[in-house]
Amino acid sequence: MIATEVVVVGAGPGGARVATGLAKAGIDVVLIDRAEFGRDKPCGGALTPRAQRLLEAEIASTEFPVSTRVRTIRLRSEGREVTYDIGDPGVMLLRRAALDAFLVGGARDAGAHTQLGSGVRRVIACEDAVTVSTVDAVYRGDFVVGADGAGSIVARGLGIAGGVMPRAASADVGPPIPDHLDRDMIVDLDAVPGGYGWVFPKGDHLSVGIGSLSARIRLRPRLHEYLEGLGLEAASNQVRPRVHPVPLGMRERLSGRRFALVGDAARLADPFTGEGIYGALRSADAAVRAIIEARRVGNPDLSGYSRQLWQKMGRETRIASALARAAFADPGLLWRVFPGKWRILDLLPGILAGGSFCGSLPRGLIDRLHVPVGVDDRRR
Ligand SMILES: Cc1cc2nc3c(=O)[nH]c(=O)nc-3n(C[C@H](O)[C@H](O)[C@H](O)COP(=O)(O)OP(=O)(O)OC[C@H]3O[C@@H](n4cnc5c(N)ncnc54)[C@H](O)[C@@H]3O)c2cc1C
Structure with missing residues (x-):
């Protein structure tokens, strides 16, 4: 049994951010992920200006792995297209494998311990401690943070209800990429019923995907059709789209005694756009503050984190859900x-x-x- 103060399960942007924040505050933290980094994750890799603001310090580093910056969005709907200039700083587009590896490196530099390539099998929260078991070790700590994505084992282990989630399919296309797709972000509401398609240029390749609120759509064949409609027939024959849930709409309960859920584990992706990196980072910062405060007052109940996040993001989430529907x-x-x-x-x-x-x-x-x-x- 390995003793620590906080166990963070999942080392995507949410988990890496929590581990970095806690380690910087001098708290003993271990960051666990079943994958080795840089693992990839199905994602458009779009970092919006509000997410960029949260990563200001990281972006200032010359090592920050940005692929490209885009200032024009082409919006398609009902057979028509409108082009918008979104000005500075624009949307950054990057490879998730590179971003996530960079953020995990930051957590390590801040002093967090990492255990990568080792999946968590069991999470138990008792009155006086939490235990987290991986294939290789058992950790005992004061708090556990579930940053383990859409299928969160932490949420399931602690009895937080599941539910159906919309899905998205995406593929990396190229190189090479055709000239007419190499500069702007395309958001296409004609691509799929009940959702939208996207084409994001990342220098040497494109991220192309579709996501829908409708469970009836067969996403893989639909994405192949979409690629062909874009004139990417050759690429369509080569790629194998990956399908992944998009956890929208915010869980009712995000925390309790000795635990908190952040990012996709808390279902914080934006219900209209599917943007999730911002929610992961923002909730991670709130979880760090909640744990620091809980230690200060000597009360391990983190319920205040859930209330605070609902106050700050609840109304926004509902408006976005209603508009999306x-x-x-x-x-x-x-x-x-x-x-x-x-x-x-x-x-x-x-x-x-x-x-x-x-x-x-x-x-x-x-x-x-x-x-x-x-x-x-x-x-x-
Ligand atoms: C197709 C698609 C496109 C998207 N495009 C965008 C976009 O362009 N911009 C944007 O902002 N958002 C986008 N999103 C959403 C975004 O990818 C997520 O919201 C974001 O990754 C959430 O970060 P996270 O840290 O909460 O979880 P994740 O990034 O999912 O990380 C969770 C981590 O937990 C680990 N894990 C899971 N289970 C276990 C276990 N049992 N034990 C140990 N480790 C475990 C996983 O290996 C993973 O590394 C997209 C999502 C999809 C599906």
Whole structure:
């Protein structure tokens, strides 16, 4: 049995961030992942301006693994295309394998212990400690953080309910990549019913994918059709798309005595855009603060973390869910001109670039979407 203070399960952006923050605060932390790094993860690899702000210190490093920066979004819907300039700093596009390896390196440099290539099999939280068992070792600590993605074993082990999740399929295409796709981000609401497709250029290759709220869509064949429609027939014959859940909508309960869930394990991907790196980083910072405070006051109950995150992100998440349901069911809504001469379509580039839903949408639209205002949030 290995004694430590905090066990972090999962070393994606959320887990690496928690381990870095705790280690910097002088707390003994072990970061465990079943994969060796750089493992890859199905992901568009888009880092929005708000996620970039959270990674300001890391991005300042010359080693930060950015592939490219994009300032133009082409939005397609109902057979039409509109191009938007999103200005500076633009969206960074990067390889997840490289980003995640970089962030795990940062956690190690900060003093976190790492155990990679060793899956967690069991998590138990008792009155006075948590135990986390991997294939190779058993850890005993004061807290466990579940940063272990969509299928979180920490959430399951601690009895936090599962549920159905939408899925996305993606593939890396190229090199080479055709000239007409090498510069802009393409977001295509015609690519798949109940969702959207994307084409993100990353220098020598493209990330191409589709995601849908509908469980009926067969994503792999649909992605092949989409690739062919883009003129990427040759690539379509070569790639094998990977399908992965996109955990949206925020779990009701994100923490309790001696545990907290962050990122995908907490289901913090944005319900409209699927952006999840921002939610992983933001929740990681909140979990670090909650653990530091719990140690300071000598009370291992982390329930305040769940309440705080619901207060900060709950309303935004509901608005994004309501807009996603409405817009993906009826894409014509995007083009409709509302009184005051504005269209939802024109708000999307800002939202896709990581803007706030609450800040972007006119009050009248939020009312039309029937988003409950804060009532349930107060119960959490
Ligand atoms: C196709 C697709 C495209 C996406 N595109 C974007 C995008 O462009 N931009 C964006 O911001 N977000 C995107 N997302 C969402 C984003 O990828 C996730 O929200 C983000 O990776 C969440 O980070 P995380 O640290 O919470 O979890 P993850 O990155 O999933 O990391 C979880 C880690 O836990 C480990 N793990 C799991 N189980 C165990 C276990 N039992 N024991 C030990 N380790 C375990 C895994 O190996 C993994 O390393 C996309 C998602 C999908 C599916």
